[in-house]
Amino acid sequence: MKKIAILGSTGSIGTQALEVTDKIPEEFEVIALSAGNNIGLISKQIEKYNPKLVSVKTKEDADFLQKKYLNTRIVFGEDGLLTIAGLNEIDILLVAVSGKIGLKPTITAINNKKDIALANKETLVMAGDIVMKLAKENNVKILPVDSEHSAIFQCLNKRSEVKHLIITSSGGPFRTATKEEMEKADLTQALAHPRWNMGRKITVDSATLMNKGLEVIEAHHLFDFNYDDIKVVVHPQSYVHSAVEYVDGSIIAQIGNPSMHIPIQYALTYPERVEGIETESFDFVKAAKLEFYEPDFEKFPSLALAFEAGKRGGTYPVCMNAANEEAVFAFLGGKIKFTDIYKITKKVFDEYEPIQNPQIDDIISEDEKVREKTRKLIANKI
Ligand code: NDP
Ligand code: MG
Numbered sequence: 001m002k003k004i005a006i007l008g009s010t011g012s013i014g015t016q017a018l019e020v021t022d023k024i025p026e027e028f029e030v031i032a033l034s035a036g037n038n039i040g041l042i043s044k045q046i047e048k049y050n051p052k053l054v055s056v057k058t059k060e061d062a063d064f065l066q067k068k069y070l071n072t073r074i075v076f077g078e079d080g081l082l083t084i085a086g087l088n089e090i091d092i093l094l095v096a097v098s099g100k101i102g103l104k105p106t107i108t109a110i111n112n113k114k115d116i117a118l119a120n121k122e123t124l125v126m127a128g129d130i131v132m133k134l135a136k137e138n139n140v141k142i143l144p145v146d147s148e149h150s151a152i153f154q155c156l157n158k159r160s161e162v163k164h165l166i167i168t169s170s171g172g173p174f175r176t177a178t179k180e181e182m183e184k185a186d187l188t189q190a191l192a193h194p195r196w197n198m199g200r201k202i203t204v205d206s207a208t209l210m211n212k213g214l215e216v217i218e219a220h221h222l223f224d225f226n227y228d229d230i231k232v233v234v235h236p237q238s239y240v241h242s243a244v245e246y247v248d249g250s251i252i253a254q255i256g257n258p259s260m261h262i263p264i265q266y267a268l269t270y271p272e273r274v275e276g277i278e279t280e281s282f283d284f285v286k287a288a289k290l291e292f293y294e295p296d297f298e299k300f301p302s303l304a305l306a307f308e309a310g311k312r313g314g315t316y317p318v319c320m321n322a323a324n325e326e327a328v329f330a331f332l333g334g335k336i337k338f339t340d341i342y343k344i345t346k347k348v349f350d351e352y353e354p355i356q357n358p359q360i361d362d363i364i365s366e367d368e369k370v371r372e373k374t375r376k377l378i379a380n381k382i
Contacts, residue, residue, distance in 0.1 A: 213306020
């Protein structure tokens with residue numbers, strides 16, 4: 001039995017992770033959970049799982065919950081997440097918060113020699129070099145939860161014999177849209193992802209293909225591949241979750257129905273595979289047609305920008321990630337148009353002066369600096 005803590009247990013990944021543990025309760029003991037503002041849901045989770053420790057975003061919510069639940073210690077804020085990450089009794093930490101708040105708890109848990117199931121891609125985009133080096137030094141496994149990276153992880157037996165990584169993308173809701181239609185795209189259209197039901201920030205990133213760009217950077221760090229050896233292929237059916245090409249020309253792909261339960265479960269039960277929540281076999285005949293296309297870098301310039309940021313290195317990915325996230329929030333708040341997300345991110349990126357070989361403190365301060373600048377640009381309508 002593994003003792004597990006989940007950061008972001010009220011989110012899309014977090015709730016699906018709990019569904020996984022519900023289905024195979026003999027495999028897991030839930031020790032700690034964390035929420036942001038969703039106090040209704042975390043209350044239900046406390047009642048159901050009786051965790052020892054819970055973190056929420058604000059002190060007021062923590063005080064409220066502590067009065068109600070006397071058997072669970074309730075903490076709050078960034079320190080609350082770090083308290084969970086520092087727990088000695090856990091075997092694995094699932095980092096499923098969204099955004100930059102995933103970074104520090106991941107580092108704490110690695111220093112504490114705990115394996116990480118990593119959904120939070122921002123952690124690797126911002127500080128992949130540091131995190132992967134630290135994991136190696138501490139002999140800690142970073143188990144990917146992102147479906148593409150889980151696929152690659154499952155296909156990649158011998159790193160030295162693999163030539164290319166092939167990351168698939170559904171193409172998002174605007175795959176067949178014209179540039180003019182994208183100029184007019186509203187929030188409902190951007191949030192209507194054809195294949196996956198995810199949190200709002202990542203769903204918008206999937207519409208600009210920035211999500212795929214972040215995943216390229218994530219793959220570069222996780223598997224130690226040069227950017228030129230990472231290919232993106234649009235595959236609207238989302239059955240092939242990604243693939244690796246070996247030096248002899250063999251391509252091994254991981255295939256299945258689109259479901260986050262499978263990669264979440266694989267990260268949590270690794271190295272074992274057990275029967276879990278997804279029981280319906282993938283039906284090749286029913287699937288019938290698998291299509292693949294070249295990504296349109298002109299229509300989706302965010303993808304090209306992410307390759308560029310990754311190749312330049314230093315704090316360029318930090319800048320791109322922070323500017324993009326602020327722009328996405330502004331779009332979600334109705335302040336800017338869909339196509340402004342890229343325009344703003346690009347402007348901030350072009351004017352950015354990076355730090356090479358940054359430390360964690362540099363990364364945090366650069367992230368904040370870029371966010372402030374981006375928010376100013378948005379407030380002043382660029
Ligand atoms: P959601 O928005 O659904 O969930 C985010 C979680 O983080 C919630 O539990 C939320 O709490 C919590 N949270 C957000 N901000 C804070 C904060 N400041 N302090 C404490 N907790 C906070 O996101 P997803 O589950 O979709 O994504 C989570 C991560 O996983 C992201 O990094 C994403 O890129 C990655 N990912 C997601 C996939 C998916 O299918 N959803 C696939 C691959 C990767 P609350 O809701 O209570 O406020
Ligand atoms: Mg993904």
